[in-house]
Amino acid sequence: MNEFLSRVRIVLVETSHPGNIGGAARAMKTMGLTKLHLVAPREFPCAEATARASGADDVLAAATVCDSLAEALQGCHVVIGTSARLRSLSWPELNPRECGERIAESVGAGEVALVFGREKSGLTNDELAQCRFLVHIPSNPAYQSLNLAAAVQVLSYEIATAFGYGGQPREIGDAGGAPATAEEIEGLFRHMEQALIEIEYLDPGNPRHLMQRLRRLFNRVELRHEEVNILRGMCRAAQRHAALAANKR
Ligand code: SAH
Numbered sequence: 001m002n003e004f005l006s007r008v009r010i011v012l013v014e015t016s017h018p019g020n021i022g023g024a025a026r027a028m029k030t031m032g033l034t035k036l037h038l039v040a041p042r043e044f045p046c047a048e049a050t051a052r053a054s055g056a057d058d059v060l061a062a063a064t065v066c067d068s069l070a071e072a073l074q075g076c077h078v079v080i081g082t083s084a085r086l087r088s089l090s091w092p093e094l095n096p097r098e099c100g101e102r103i104a105e106s107v108g109a110g111e112v113a114l115v116f117g118r119e120k121s122g123l124t125n126d127e128l129a130q131c132r133f134l135v136h137i138p139s140n141p142a143y144q145s146l147n148l149a150a151a152v153q154v155l156s157y158e159i160a161t162a163f164g165y166g167g168q169p170r171e172i173g174d175a176g177g178a179p180a181t182a183e184e185i186e187g188l189f190r191h192m193e194q195a196l197i198e199i200e201y202l203d204p205g206n207p208r209h210l211m212q213r214l215r216r217l218f219n220r221v222e223l224r225h226e227e228v229n230i231l232r233g234m235c236r237a238a239q240r241h242a243a244l245a246a247n248k249r
Contacts, residue, residue: 002032008103008159009113010152011037011072013127016119018043022052022060023149024116029056031156032163036063037072037113052149069115069127070186077179078102078112078222081123081131082155084145091134092219099135100158109179114155119148129212130182132219177224184228189215195235198242 010028015021021044025036036059038044044065053060066072073079080099094102099114106112115131117123128134137146137154146154180188193211196202202210223231 002163004104004107005032005159005163006034007107007111008033009035009037009072009076009111010156011039011069011113011115012041012148012152013039013069013072013115013123014041014118015044015148016042017148018046018049019052020119020148021046021063022049022054022056023147024152025049025053025059025063026056027149027153028156029059030153031160033156033159034059034062036060038063038065039069039072040067041065069130070183073113073115073130073182075111076113076182077110078106078133079115079131079182080113080133080135081115081128082117082135082137082151083128084117084122084136084139084151086136091128091216092132094133094135096135096137096155096158097162099133099155100160100162102133103159104162110181113182114159116148116151129215130186177226180223180225180228184225185218185223188218188223188228188231191232191235195239195242199238200242 010024010033012021012024015038018041021036021038021041028034028036043049044063045060049060050057064072080094080102086093103112103114114135115123115127117127123131135155137151139146189211192214193202196210197204
């Protein structure tokens with residue numbers, strides 16, 4: 001197994017049809033991908049999934065079942081969400097080719113995740129907020145929604161193509177320190193939100209999408225572990241000053 005392809009995690013969120021889980025496993029295996037994470041699947045393991053996997057049952061057997069998306073993303077430093085529709089939010093968007101290339105460039109520094117939504121409703125805004133990029137497979141504007149396993153196939157193909165079918169990652173991206181993981185970035189946003197409330201910059205009664213805007217800003221750069229520490233240190237210092245000022249009042 002290619003060591004680098006094994007750092008690519010396919011995450012399926014709350015899949016309703018076990019056949020789609022099997023179909024996704026098969027799609028992955030044809031492209032050399034093996035790491036499947038299932039967030040709260042309606043039914044798994046299941047004979048229908050195994051039947052649809054048709055020979056990719058090793059991918060199913062090794063699948064990790066998680067309770068939440070955050071748990072499925074643990075340890076990943078790049079998270080890409082998928083969407084059948086273009087969202088109104090101006091999320092950094094990749095086309096399938098750019099998605100494959102971004103993944104091939106990122107695996108040198110650690111694990112990456114590609115997240116797929118529910119058959120009926122896709123991913124929620126909260127789930128999309130945990131993704132740094134969004135990828136949309138261009139399709140018929142009058143009928144844009146691919147079957148879940150078909151979407152996994154298209155994007156797995158692009159990943160395999162970007163790797164040159166079993167090749168090496170594009171570049172080892174660790175100059176300047178280790179990239180921040182998804183948990184570190186989520187921890188930073190929670191901390192920042194709390195600190196902004198305490199210094200009375202963010203009014204929880206009228207947040208005006210501030211956190212969403214800040215996420216968009218920070219998602220444009222690839223935060224490093226050390227940079228997250230600096231930003232959290234700044235939040236702690238601001239919180240200390242706000243507490244001192246409150247005592248003096
Ligand atoms: N009605 C839902 C459709 C979900 S389709 C919606 O509008 O979001 C189920 C999943 O398949 C999606 O969450 C996404 O992960 C994937 N998918 C389907 N079509 C896609 C497309 N054109 N581009 C990217 N992902 C797609």
